Every structure is written in C-alpha cells, then in structure tokens.
Amino acid sequence: DGKPVDLNMTVTREELEALVEHLVERTFETCARVLDEAGVTAPELDQLLLVGGQTRMPLIQTRIAKFFGKPPSKSVHPDEAVAVGAALFAWSLDERSQLKFQLLDVLPMAIGIETAEGKLHHLFERNTPVPNQRQFTFTTHRDNQPDLVMRIYQGDQPLAAHNTLLGEFTFAGLRSAPAGKVRVEVVFDVSAEGILSLNAKDLDTGAAMRQTVTLKS
Numbered sequence: 001d002g003k004p005v006d007l008n009m010t011v012t013r014e015e016l017e018a019l020v021e022h023l024v025e026r027t028f029e030t031c032a033r034v035l036d037e038a039g040v041t042a043p044e045l046d047q048l049l050l051v052g053g054q055t056r057m058p059l060i061q062t063r064i065a066k067f068f069g070k071p072p073s074k075s076v077h078p079d080e081a082v083a084v085g086a087a088l089f090a091w092s093l094d095e096r097s098q099l100k101f102q103l104l105d106v107l108p109m110a111i112g113i114e115t116a117e118g119k120l121h122h123l124f125e126r127n128t129p130v131p132n133q134r135q136f137t138f139t140t141h142r143d144n145q146p147d148l149v150m151r152i153y154q155g156d157q158p159l160a161a162h163n164t165l166l167g168e169f170t171f172a173g174l175r176s177a178p179a180g181k182v183r184v185e186v187v188f189d190v191s192a193e194g195i196l197s198l199n200a201k202d203l204d205t206g207a208a209m210r211q212t213v214t215l216k217s
Contacts, residue, residue, distance in 0.1 A: 017059045024060060028067050037127055048072040051081045105130050105192060114151040114160035116141070123188050126156055133189045137203070140174065140182045147172040148184050152196070152213060167213040171200045 035042060048064060050072050055061075065071045077084075092099040106127045112120040123134055138148060148171040155163025174182050183204065189197040196213040 013058070017057070020054075020057075021059070024063060028063060031067065042068045045070075047075075049076045049081070050078045051076070053079045107132075107190065109154050109163075110156050111152065111154050111166075111188075111190070111196065112160070112163075114153065118160055119158060120153055120155070120160045120163055124190060128190075130190045130194075131192045133187060135185065135187045138184050138186060139180045140177070142179050144176045145179070145182070146174055148174060148200075150186075150198075152198075166196070167211075169198050169200070169211050169213075171202075171209050173207065174202070175205060 045068060048068055048070065050060075050064075055072075055078050061072065088099060089101055089103070091097050092101050106129050107124055108126070110120070110122045110126045111124040112122040115121050123136070124132060138150075140148070150169045151160065152166045152169060153160050153163040154166050157163050171184055171186075174184075182202065185201050185203050187199045189199070191197070198211045198213070199208070200210075201208045
C-alpha cells in the first residue's frame, strides 16, 4: 500500500554471503576484464586499495586474496576514501593550494564513423586516454560529389547501427572533381570534458568547417 514498514531482523553471515555472492563474482569478472584490457597481470599490481564499507566482508577479503594472490592494503579507510579524495582534489583546484594531482580519464567506449558497408571504423579505441586528437584524410568516392557526410557513433559493436549515433557531420560545397581527387583533412579532438570537436579542411581550396558533439558517458 506504499506505507513504510519498520523491519528489524537478524541476518547471519552465511545468509548475507549467499545473497551477495553473485554480485561478488560479477565484480571479479570485471576485474579480470580490466586487467586484460590494460595488459596487466594480477602479480604485477603493487597494492590493492579497497573502497566502500562492504569490502570489509570476509567473503570479499578472501576472494581478493585468492584472485590477486595478495591481501588488500589496510592503509586506506574504505568508508572515507572517496570523500577524502574528492575533498583533496577540490582543494588542489584552489590557487592557494600546493597540492597537484594528475587525473587520467579514458573513453568508456570506442568512437568511430560508419563505413559504406555499414561497419564501424574506429577513430578512437575504447580506453583511449583523453584529451586526445586524431587526424585523418578522406576523399570522395564518386565523381562531382557535392559533400562529405560522416555519421559518428559511440560503442564497441562491429556494425555501426548497433551503436549509439552521436551526430552527423556534413562538409558541404566540395569542388567538382573526379572521384578520389578531393581531399578533406579532418581532425577529431576529444576534450577532457567529453566534447568531440571536428575540424575539417579541403586540402586544395583551404575551405574549413568546425562542429562539436557531446559524448555520452
């Protein structure tokens, strides 16, 4: 009926572990994938820092030691780590602060353009550090082509249509010429704020165009 209910009951350690075991296993599947994508093995890690009060569970402590081959570090307070880190970073942004931090962000998914065959051609791979920039040169594929159209997607699926369409970029007003004779240089720039900028220039006429697209997190 939508009314709040007061619940007071005892949950045993065994019951709690049974309830969350599938979540713990999923977490370690993610750990395995992250290590694989980074090209790092568990023994190469120097320390294991835990965040979140739930990491105190004996089940998690045991699974961590088994998966990584070493026990987690006790040097970080799991309940306060995120809040303390955020506070320190906020203070580092103040001009009076002597603290200096370097945060490295990466793209959560690949960014690419749709090919004539409907496939996704990656411009930036997944986990590419940002900010970042790539430069490509494109040509026309038919005689007297009036414009160059690029559909930009974000995602990791081979077919473009199975990914998220971010936007369409049209470089119009191309000069009349046989196929392959018009060259357009496009610079793709991803900012730390998640803004994709496209700067296009006709290498023969110097005509330029710019467009921005906001990436999805």
